[in-house]
Amino acid sequence: xxxxxxxxxxxxxxxxxxxxxxxxxxxxxxxxxxxxxxxxxxxxxxxxxxxxxxxxxxxxxxxxxxxxxxxxxxxxxxxxxxxxxxxxxxxxxxxxxxxxxxxxxxxxxxxxxxxxxxxxxxxxxxxxxxxxxxxxxxxxxxxxxxxxxxxxxxxxxxxxxxxxxxxxxxxxxxxxxxxxxxxxxxxxxxxxx
Numbered sequence: 001x002x003x004x005x006x007x008x009x010x011x012x013x014x015x016x017x018x019x020x021x022x023x024x025x026x027x028x029x030x031x032x033x034x035x036x037x038x039x040x041x042x043x044x045x046x047x048x049x050x051x052x053x054x055x056x057x058x059x060x061x062x063x064x065x066x067x068x069x070x071x072x073x074x075x076x077x078x079x080x081x082x083x084x085x086x087x088x089x090x091x092x093x094x095x096x097x098x099x100x101x102x103x104x105x106x107x108x109x110x111x112x113x114x115x116x117x118x119x120x121x122x123x124x125x126x127x128x129x130x131x132x133x134x135x136x137x138x139x140x141x142x143x144x145x146x147x148x149x150x151x152x153x154x155x156x157x158x159x160x161x162x163x164x165x166x167x168x169x170x171x172x173x174x175x176x177x178x179x180x181x182x183x184x185x186x187x188x189x190x191x192x193x
Contacts, residue, residue, distance in 0.1 A: 045163075050159065074187075080103065119150050125190060
């Protein structure tokens with residue numbers, strides 16, 4: 001059974017999505033053609049360099065999906081605001097603390113591996129393989145930190161594109177579709193499904 005959720009007049013047309021129901025009655029959300037066209041902005045839209053962080057064009061409070069690039073190489077897709085609802089995203093009173101996209105991209109820009117899977121991937125796949133024996137000795141002595149090397153790598157080489165969504169559920173669905181290869185660039189290098 002396919003059911004299309006109506007788009008309230010207060011929401012944009014991109015917020016439409018399709019709900020699929022299997023025999024057990026379990027509902028799953030898939031992207032509409034509208035969302036698929038929005039997805040392509042994550043490959044062809046404006047590029048923002050991590051070296052220019054912070055980026056005030058990233059909404060302070062927003063669920064969303066983002067792609068990360070090393071030049072033209074698509075390396076990662078992520079989402080932010082998993083538990084955010086439309087009401088939280090549309091709340092007129094902006095809290096002091098960033099939530100969702102800005103917070104997640106800020107964490108990535110910082111390079112700290114603790115609690116940030118993207119930074120762990122960057123460190124493991126790009127930073128560690130390039131370590132010299134001198135670097136390893138400095139790490140062992142505590143005069144060089146992997147978090148600093150990871151941050152420097154991210155800020156010197158990587159860029160991102162982002163797309164705010166109406167809620168966390170929509171962001172998660174879009175992230176999963178991109179991990180499966182929904183972009184012309186194919187699957188992300190670091191976290192494909």
